[in-house]
Amino acid sequence: MSNSVSRREFMHLLGSTFGAGALVHMGAALSLMPNTATAASLSFAAPSPGKEKVLVLGAGISGLTVAWELTKAGYDCTVLEASNRAGGRVMTVRSGDVVDEIGNRQVCEWDDEPHMYFNAGAARIPSTHRNLLAYCKELGVELEMFINESKTAYVQDDAMMGGQRIRNGEMSTNVRGFLAELFAKSYTNAQLDEPFSDSESEKILGLISQFGDLNENMLYKGSYRAGYVSGGFLDHGVQKDMIAFKKLMQSQMLRLSFTANEGETGPMLMQPVGGMDGVIKGFTRALGEKVIYKAPVMGLTLKEGGVEVSYERDGVRQSIDADFCFNCIPSHLMSGIPNNFPSEYLQAMKYIRRGEAYKSAFQAKQRFWEDDDIYGGISWINAPIQQIWYPPHGIHKDKGIVLAAYNFGGGMHFTRMTQEQRVEAALAQGEKLHPNYREMVEKPITIAWHRMNHMLGCSGRWGNNGGDWSMETQSFFNRLQQATPGGRHYFIGDQMSYHGAWQESAIASAHWALADMDQRVRAQA
Amino acid sequence: MIKVVGLSVSLLMATIGSSAFAQANSEYYNDHYCTTCHGVDGIGNEEVSAPRLAGMEVWYLQRQLESFRAGIRGTHKMDLQGIEMRAMAEDLSDASIKDIVAWVGTWEFKPAPITFAGDAEAGKALYTACASCHGAQAQGNEAMGAPALAGQNDWYLATQLHNFKKAYRGRQPGDRFGSQMIVMASMLVDDTAIENIVSYINTLGR
């Protein structure tokens, strides 16, 4: 028998090469990009007379979406926000800002310049998030490109090549070379379901060769794509040595060369000029006095034909009645606020788990990455900080803000540390990517979302992990998404979506609730 | 229509914290952190594992804040809930603790919702060992340094009994009060015993 490789065997080979789960990850990467509907063109019926009072609890982006849409439709909206600022998990830190982490309050002392900011929560906008982009356009929020992937950024793993950092492009080029050689070798004998003609085969082999930059013998011997050691312009370029796949495969980071920049976190994303809170300011500009700050909700009573909400302002407790109420207060905080929700609601609220994201940032005294051919993108490290982001904005200015850690899933590692421990960990790990890191950075800011006041978590988690939805999960979700009996109160926010941790999801939840309410209003008109 | 329903003592809280932060006027500074975790007026919030504070004895409240600050509570690395609370207490000054107690101590007693359904009869027998310190109605006894247990969140009482059993609480140097509970908790042989005794405490003082 020939040494032909069947598709199943090949998938097996891939699986064992990249470790268990690699295939699942590759598969998941493809479905990571949910199909967003066309930016909703919303139009709501005018309120019925005497039924125009709307209360929005929490000035998260979902709450602001509701307030803005219903204001346009002629409703009288009030937004109650506990914090001094709107936006919740859309938070941009600049000079003078206080980071309101419980037990670790920090004041930002960075240079006061427009490009010296840090998006501590949401930071990236994919081009497929049509509703969010539509609001940016409508509200005059200027956008610029965000660079997610840079081939000149680094990858480091103590388990790989003695801990030596390599460029992203070295990783991906050498992995592609290896895979292409493997494809080419197995192709000739591959038993394909559908045989190809000779000329088709030639095309396919050409593609494989191009994919991995193979030589004329269909072997991979290194590629200029991984970068030059020297020369290239006035001297002949000296290509970097190829790195054997066997070395690269020692690293847990290998799968990143395929999945990190796929789907919603593609190489090209967007950000508002001057900080992600530009989106929030777009809404609050439009809403003006309707947003009441430092007004924590203290109680909620569902009543016949409406909702009564009590809140505190300047130490005075007040109460306010409304015909409709939209609520984006994180469910785990809402359960500490007296309410008369039906018991099946309370049960569903209990079901959602809190997220744990952690981020930190430094002011860089110099844009040292630019001296190293890096202009944006992410370096990856197999250590708790996981990532270093280089700002794509402020190019060639004196200083910049680097993201020094981004731990989305297991953020409790840093959360439980003191500020000093967090900073030292970021420096010690960052040094593996940039030997002069410690000298180059200063003025740390750390954000443990699990401890942030009025938030105490990141995105609510429904399943055990991302896609794992049981029937039970689904029924709890459905219950909480519906208006309370009588149709006066809706839970909104990315907690009421299948795809947490995106602003688009929060907006989508708001649109769902608005459409449901509108249907009820029209039915009663 | 907006109606004023009551003045809050939380105005007092404006004094808490160092002046460096007070200057950062872009953030609101008046400290309401307790209610973020422990719920409005300290009703407790199971979703963030923070127990009811409403109606807690001020002497016990003050001692716990001091214990968390001193690391007598919330330092064992497996004591995940205690660690959350310690983050809050670690940097409090004596003056802050005084202000906090003056504020939190005004919250009216509201028994926590019952979530356990153990065998209260069986728990009653076990509770006889506890009454000498915590009182027959679990109403607490300042002279013994033992707090009221009645009306406290049942899941929280169970966590604490587990914590005492596993020595996450009560074994830190200087824990004069918590150490008394080590032996007592060890008498509750398994999870069922804990569930039963807490279910019995649920029947008291309501």
Ligand SMILES: Cc1cc2nc3c(=O)[nH]c(=O)nc-3n(C[C@H](O)[C@H](O)[C@H](O)COP(=O)(O)OP(=O)(O)OC[C@H]3O[C@@H](n4cnc5c(N)ncnc54)[C@H](O)[C@@H]3O)c2cc1C
């Ligand atoms: C680290 C991190 C990275 C992220 N990255 C991205 C990204 O790159 N791109 C992206 O699109 N999204 C990202 N997200 C997700 C995005 O930030 C959220 O999905 C979105 O902001 C959630 O909005 P929301 O409407 O659900 O409300 P939230 O932002 O959860 O707001 C809730 C609001 O309720 C308020 N509140 C709480 N208690 C009370 C009370 N008692 N009374 C009144 N108000 C109260 C809070 O102060 C807050 O303003 C990220 C999030 C995090 C944490």
